[in-house]
Amino acid sequence: QKEVEQNSGPLSVPEGAIASLNCTYSDRVSQSFFWYRQYSGKSPELIMSIYSNGDKEDGRFTAQLNKASQYVSLLIRDSQPSDSATYLCAVNSNTGKLIFGQGTTLQVKP
Amino acid sequence: EAGVAQSPRYKIIEKRQSVAFWCNPISGHATLYWYQQILGQGPKLLIQFQNNGVVDDSQLPKDRFSAERLKGVDSTLKIQPAKLEDSAVYLCASSKKGDQPQHFGDGTRLSIL
Numbered sequence: 001q002k003e004v005e006q007n008s009g010p011l012s013v014p015e016g017a018i019a020s021l022n023c024t025y026s027d028r029v030s031q032s033f034f035w036y037r038q039y040s041g042k043s044p045e046l047i048m049s050i051y052s053n054g055d056k057e058d059g060r061f062t063a064q065l066n067k068a069s070q071y072v073s074l075l076i077r078d079s080q081p082s083d084s085a086t087y088l089c090a091v092n093s094n095t096g097k098l099i100f101g102q103g104t105t106l107q108v109k110p
Numbered sequence: 111e112a113g114v115a116q117s118p119r120y121k122i123i124e125k126r127q128s129v130a131f132w133c134n135p136i137s138g139h140a141t142l143y144w145y146q147q148i149l150g151q152g153p154k155l156l157i158q159f160q161n162n163g164v165v166d167d168s169q170l171p172k173d174r175f176s177a178e179r180l181k182g183v184d185s186t187l188k189i190q191p192a193k194l195e196d197s198a199v200y201l202c203a204s205s206k207k208g209d210q211p212q213h214f215g216d217g218t219r220l221s222i223l
Contacts, residue, residue, distance in 0.1 A: 004152075032209055043201055043214040044153065088152050092209055097166055098143075100152030 003027060004091050006101035014109055019076040021104050023089030026070065032092035033065055033072045038103065039085045048074060079108045111136065114215035116202050122221045128190035131218045135183070135204030141165075143212060144177055144187050145201040153201055159185065160208060189220075197222045 005024045013019045021035075032051055036044035050056045050063040050072065062075040072091075076083055086103040093099055115134040123129050135142050140161050145153035156175065158165040161182040170177070174193070179185040189196055199219050203212040 008150075034211060043199075043217045046211050046213065049211050090152075097155055097158065098212060100154070102150070102152045 002101075003093070003099045004089055004101040006087075006089050006104045008102055008104060010105040010107050012107045012109060013079050015079060015081060017079050017108075019079045019083065019106055019108070021074040021076075021087050021089075021106065023072045023074075023091075023101055024070055025072070025089075025091045025099075027091065027093050027099075028067075028070065030067075030091045030093060033063070034090040034092075034098070035061075035063060035072075035074045036088040036090060036100075037085045038088055044088055076106075079106075081108050081110050084108050114202055114204050114213055116200075116215035116218055118218055119216060120219050120221075122223065123192055124223050125194055126191040128188065129192060129220065130186055130188045131200050131202075131220075133185045133187070133202030133215060135185075135202070136213060139204035139206055139213075140182070141205045141208050141210075141212075142179055142185050143203040143205075144185070145203065147199045147201055147217070149198075156187070158208070165208065192220075192222050194222050196220060 035048040038044045048063040050065045056063045060077045064073045088103045089101040142159045144156045147153040156170045157167040159179040177187045199217045201217045202215045205212045
């Protein structure tokens with residue numbers, strides 16, 4: 001079992017729709033969770049961090065964390081073509097090491 | 111605030127040659143990381159420094175890879191000798207502490223011929 005799992009996609013949504021990106025992790029004692037956006041040929045850019053159960057909203061982005069289910073998700077409302085990128089889920093292990101999923105490619109079609 | 115600086119941006123070498131990458135973290139960030147990102151995969155941690163000490167190098171292929179962070183600021187990552195499977199983007203990141211969000215540099219794209 002991979003430590004952090006994401007569906008590689010591509011996930012295709014029409015412009016203006018809600019994009020839902022999901023991530024599961026295996027280490028129950030993980031405390032910190034991050035979503036990074038990576039455009040093709042660019043480095044990862046931090047867009048959301050979440051540390052406690054529930055929802056955290058920042059503009060069009062909402063991160064959701066459920067530690068009991070070992071599940072973290074990212075919702076993007078009113079998706080724009082400029083949101084087309086690979087979204088990386090990252091989980092801080094109990095050793096302090098950040099483990100990345102393989103990323104989900106999002107395509108927002110005009 | 112200046113971001114994480116890396117150089118070079120691109121490097122092409124032949125297998126069995128050596129190569130070195132340089133990273134300057136965000137000012138005041140004590141923790142520095144080197145990642146390897148192969149096309150289509152997420153970044154994989156190679157080594158983590160806290161100031162000038164190594165916290166985790168469990169996934170660093172120590173027979174060919176080495177890294178140092180003298181004086182707890184800049185860092186260099188070296189590969190000697192390079193293999194074809196080392197073709198990847200090498201990313202440097204830094205954070206204030208080990209459990210804080212990490213910020214990435216632009217990376218070095220390495221191609222091995």
